Amino acid sequence: MSLKGSIKYVALFAASLFVNGAWAQEVLQLTLKQALEIAKNENPTLKIAGQEILLKQNSKKEAIWNLIPEAELVGSYTRTIQKQTFAMGDQQVKVGTDNSYSGGLSISLPVFAPSLYKSINITQSDIELALEQARASELDLVNQVTKAYYQLLLTQDSYEVLKKSYAQSEENYRVVNEKFKQGSVSEYDKISAEVQMRSLKPSVVSAKNGVNLAKLQLKVLMGVTADVDIQTDDNLKNYEMKLFQRQMENENYGFSLQNNSDLKQIDLNAKQLRQNLQLQYTNFMPTLSVSFQYMYTTLNDNFRFSSYKWNPYSTIGLNLSIPLFRGSNFTKVKQAKIQIQQLEENRINTERQLHMQATSYLDNMSASAEQVVSNREAVAQAIKGRDIATKRYEVGKGTILELNSSEVALTQAELTYNQSIFDYLSAKADLDKVLGNENEDVE
16 A cells, blocks of 8 residues: 555544544433433532522521630720820820830620520521522422423424324325326326325424424433433333323322422521511610730830830620610511511412412313323224225225325324323423422332
8 A cells, every 4th residue: 555545544544533433422311210310410500509508507607606705816006196285283294105005815705695596596597498499499400301301202202203104105105106107096196195295294304303402402401511412212102001090199189288399488488587576676685795805005105116015904894785775676576577477478379379280280180181091092093094094095995185184183193192191291290399299200
């Protein structure tokens, strides 16, 4: 092999490696359970919620540190501009020095501080609220990922139905075209078969685009980059038996809103408002603290620091503060009571709305379950009708319109069947979110 040929071979080999390695998409085989696990680990919303919990925990530590003695080094310098004078007989005597220095250690400790104790309780409630908000974010993410996964299955199943219908229309056109060439059918039959085939092509292309869009939406929710292709061997028909099992459970058992995240957050907010009311009451209570100082001081009229004499002194004391009257304290208490009443009314209204939503989702699930049974029968009948129309046309007793109509009916029946399963699963996902179900079986 010549040098020029060797260089060309190496270049082609390197190009093939680049195409197969750098540009090849990574394929991720998914189930619903795997999709949820990846989303919980990679979705930025849950990461932000986790950081919010850490922030509230640090706020609680900060409130607790306020009960611990505070120590600081203090220092001051004072320059006398005009010395004080006083009269002693007929003489005017000036007192004081030009420069005054002081520095030392100061320690303070709250002995009785009701507002600090209430603040610690409020920060603990903040942590509980942050945890519940994180749970709400996770429930919302699970709901979105689950519905996006089911949407992907719906688009894939619809695409397969339309592809199968298009393939059948191509086969019908081939048969009709052969018969037309033999003179056994009219040109109208040939044109009708061709129109039927070509009219399905845009639907197939649109369905393919729908699959790509559904994948992109699921990848965004999962936190997966665009260079990763996701695939699943799942389909909506796999959920039919599970669908009826769940429907029987829903009919035998009622539902409870005790795990609903919205109501739990309202209850935690109400708890915080009651604690805030208690905090406002502490404005009417006395506070007591202890202070200690160990200081050095010196007074001089010059800046010869080496000759300064520093004199130590120390003090310890109790600081008692008893509030007598502050008008704003009364208005703050009134405002806190009004906020509690508002939240109670809001909770009643929210609970009613959630109860209505849950009932609506249950009704939708019941209707979808009945539609699945009916649509499954419709698919079986449509297949039988298509087979009959095909046989009738082959023996010359049927028309091309009957054949085309049977194909359209079968395609519509299969699409409606898949849609009814999707509607049930989507309503079930929404119901789980409203009820706050965390351990839903996703297999």
